[in-house]
Amino acid sequence: SQQGEEDPQALSIQEGENATMNCSYKTSINNLQWYRQNSGRGLVHLILIRSNEREKHSGRLRVTLDTSKKSSSLLITASRAADTASYFCATGQTYKYIFGTGTRLKVLA
Amino acid sequence: NAGVTQTPKFQVLKTGQSMTLQCAQDMNHEYMSWYRQDPGMGLRLIHYSVGAGITDQGEVPNGYNVSRSTTEDFPLRLLSAAPSQTSVYFCASSYDREETQYFGPGTRLLVL
Numbered sequence: 432s433q434q435g436e437e438d439p440q441a442l443s444i445q446e447g448e449n450a451t452m453n454c455s456y457k458t459s460i461n462n463l464q465w466y467r468q469n470s471g472r473g474l475v476h477l478i479l480i481r482s483n484e485r486e487k488h489s490g491r492l493r494v495t496l497d498t499s500k501k502s503s504s505l506l507i508t509a510s511r512a513a514d515t516a517s518y519f520c521a522t523g524q525t526y527k528y529i530f531g532t533g534t535r536l537k538v539l540a
Numbered sequence: 541n542a543g544v545t546q547t548p549k550f551q552v553l554k555t556g557q558s559m560t561l562q563c564a565q566d567m568n569h570e571y572m573s574w575y576r577q578d579p580g581m582g583l584r585l586i587h588y589s590v591g592a593g594i595t596d597q598g599e600v601p602n603g604y605n606v607s608r609s610t611t612e613d614f615p616l617r618l619l620s621a622a623p624s625q626t627s628v629y630f631c632a633s634s635y636d637r638e639e640t641q642y643f644g645p646g647t648r649l650l651v652l
Contacts, residue, residue, distance in 0.1 A: 461638055473644060474632075475643075479640055526571075526590055526637050528641065530582035
């Protein structure tokens, strides 16, 4: 079964709005990473947050991690049409990374 | 740097045929891995390697073999292709197991 589960499965917003997607996982982790995948393309790394960190920022991205709740959230502020993509969380456990099923984000111009 | 490269980009196989998907990286990364992605799904880990000569199984290893004779290359072999192996295959590498993974462009495989 998938370790990470993203929520919602799909999200449609207007350009300029903020987009929030969540990731829940089941077992303890070393770190959690968020990736973006444009349709038919490979994955692009967005941000890595370690298990001893609670929040990280990168440009318009803000990631939080709550290890007590086994959950993470990705916030994209001031969204753009170019942010339209699928977003995946990947949890790092020992030597393995387990990916969630993804959130499909559509930003309407 | 070319990063992570994968060949071929697209392949059609008949059931029972074998083939090797190639993956190479020029970043001197120790950790490499293979994933498959089915429509509407996330990535599932097939095999991974923490260094030359060391490989291990992921979530869905059946029907696939790997080897890691050099740091740069990590080929994935399909022993006897089945329609259930129709998927997009991604190779990834990272400096070590707790760092950012860099993905290749993927290989689309269709098994008839």
